[in-house]
Amino acid sequence: MATVAQAVQNELVSLIPISSGALSSLTDSMRYSTLSSGKRLRPFLLMESAAMFDVPTKQSVRVAAAVELIHCYSLVHDDLPAMDNDDLRRGQPSNHKVFGEATAILAGDALLTLAFEALNRPDTNIDSEIRCQLSYxxxxxxxxxxxxxxxxxxxxxxxRTLNLSEVAQLQQLKTGSLFGFSVEAGAILGHATAADRSALEEYAQALGLAFQITDDLLDVEGNQNETGKTVGKDNAAGKATFISLLGIAGARSEAQTLIKRANICLEQFNDGARFLREVAQFVISRTH
Amino acid sequence: MATVAQAVQNELVSLIPISSGALSSLTDSMRYSTLSSGKRLRPFLLMESAAMFDVPTKQSVRVAAAVELIHCYSLVHDDLPAMDNDDLRRGQPSNHKVFGEATAILAGDALLTLAFEALNRPDTNIDSEIRCQLSYxxxxxxxxxxxxxxxxxxxxxxxRTLNLSEVAQLQQLKTGSLFGFSVEAGAILGHATAADRSALEEYAQALGLAFQITDDLLDVEGNQNETGKTVGKDNAAGKATFISLLGIAGARSEAQTLIKRANICLEQFNDGARFLREVAQFVISRTH
Incomplete structure (x- = not known):
């Protein structure tokens, strides 16, 4: 995962300009929430899925950076006082705590916009029909x-208290969609068959849910220093989570079932999918 | 302008979904700030510029709707308490006053995202290379x-107090860029020559500045009922404006000079540009 993280980091550094003068707090704020330590899980999914179809790294890294820009903007806006009002992110003060709310709103908007600029830059070495599909x-x-x-x-x-299928649907939208797009983008870039695409979609769906269950487990059991964010928040907010609905042991067992299902979806790719299997393992064993 | 406004309205209605249940406040909030009375100036510029190059309306109206989505999202985020903290927009309570701050932030994000979805939908009847240029x-x-x-x-x-060229540059970025893209998009869709594109760019630049000067004039002279927004705000905030730098008479005369310059850029298009000339006239004679 380190190689992918470095490639995406370089791409992000080259995409976000450094400004002096009046624009400097905006671009500093964008860089603050993008270039600091993230797990780069979505870029990894995207680039490994693309690699299975022999897509050149130069193409997949651009799309991976676009997905990461979207992920990072969503964290900046999510942390705002009117939203989750979170002071900590990735172990650092959240964006608006450092740059102020107004700049944090604009930085989120700018990162979101930059994702679509990045996909469509004249130097993007991807066929235009494919780029339209990716933007869409x-x-x-x-x-x-x-x-x-x-x-x-x-x-x-x-x-009101959501039931298990409602919580699963919420998380599928909130986290699963971007996981799903990441593997789908690899398949689009690689002109994958419908069967391969649908297996990867199913993999991403199971992976996304397992990821969220692990997030909930870390929220109740995790160490704030390791997770880098405020723990115990969902519980304090009285929100239904996988834990409140399944209990700790039940949630952990559900996550393992999901990872088994994710791995079954990868069987048709044989050894080509070994890194995607590693991600699945990482997702439930992570401590942050 | 009424025909264009109606066509864009229909396109926007078809692009923004109506939801029931948990998503209804989000989509209601998006519709609230998009489908209410706007001047639709950017769509008009785009569609009239495209019409000069015989671009089918079906193509230009989609791009015009995308530009309007961007304009509307920017108004929603601009009005937020952390930004301009404005309670009124287009004569109605601003978005966050009705739907709350969190939904207003998300609605802005969703409108911005929808603009790029709209440009790249499979039903977009525009060549993929052109679509990439438009997204970019x-x-x-x-x-x-x-x-x-x-x-x-x-x-x-x-x-600190900005000087005239700094105020002009700020407004060129803030308002002029989207005006400029609107006429540029018409030219891109119509495969215009470099000479035609550059004449239209110069037109849009002069028009954008004249528009902003008129905005400043309305801010000090306008009637809140007609403009639909709080008047006297810039002055109260101690910001340098065209009025504080040029005086009322000087600002009005500058706007007229700019409109003359805009019209000169249109000479090479003869009668084909008559509607763009009308927009120029509208921009300095408007009362809201």
Missing amino acids: GLARAAGISGMIGGQAIDLHAGD | GLARAAGISGMIGGQAIDLHAGD
Whole structure:
């Protein structure tokens, strides 16, 4: 995963300009929330899925950076006082704590916009028809029918107690959509068959849920120093989570079942999918 | 202008979904700030510029709707308490006053994302290479080197008094970039010559400045009922404007000079540009 993380880091550094003068707090704020230590899980999924179809790294790294820009903007806006009001992110003060709310809002907007600029730059070495499909897929995964939709449902999730399938659906939108797009983008870049695409989609769906269950487990059991964010928050907010619905042991067992299912989806790719199997293992064994 | 406004309205209605249940406040909030009365100036510029090059309306109306989505999202985020903290927009309570801050932030994000979805939907009847150019141009005009850049500079504009060329540059980024992209998009869709493109760019630049000067004039002279927004705000905030730098008479005369210059850029298009000439006239004679 370190090689992918370095490649994406270089791509992100080259995409976000450094400004002096009046624009410097905006670009500093964008860099602050993008270039600091992230797990780069979505870029890894994207680049490993693309590698299975022999897509050149030069192509997949650009799309991976675009997905990471979307992920990072969503964290900046999520942490705002009007949203989750979170002071900590990745072990550092959240963006608006450092740069102020106004700049944090603009930086999020700018990162979101930059994702689509990056996909469509004249130097993007990807066929234009494929780029249109990628822009469309990314916008869908990030928009009302994906991530933003999940966040909107989550806003009202404290109003009444959700049941297990509602929590799963919320998380599928909020986290799963971008996971799903990441593997789908690899398949689009690699002109994958419909059967391969659908196996990867199913893999991503199971992986996304397992990821979220692990997040919930870390929220109740985790160490704030390791997770880099405030722990115990969901519980304090009275929101239904996988833990409140399944208990700790039940949630851990569900995550393992999901990872088994994810691995079954990868069987048709044989050894080509070894890194995607590693991600699946990482997702449930991670401590942050 | 009414025909264009109706066509864009229909396109926007078809692009923004109506949801029931958990997503309804998000989509209601998106519709609230998009489908209410706007001047639709950018769509008009785009569609009239495209019409000069015989671009089918079916193509230009989609791009015009995308530009309007960007414009509307920027108004929602601009009005937020952490930004301009404005309670009124287009004569109605601003978005966060009705739907709350969290939903307003998400609705802005969703409108911005939807603009790029709209340009890249499979039903978009535009060649993929052209669509990539449009996505790129829109992202540039809306991003750090355009609208968001202008807003970031504006955030700090109260810190010290800007001079005339700094105010002009700020407004060129904040308002002019999207005006510029609108006429540029018409030219891209219509495969215009470099000479035609550069004449239209110069037209849009002069028009954008004249538009902003008129905005400043309305801010000091306008009637809140007609403009639909709080008047006297810039003055109260101690920001340098065209009025504080040129005086009322000087600003009005500068706007007229700019409109003359805009019209000169249109001479090479003869009668084909008559509607763009009408927009220029509208921009300085408007009362809202």
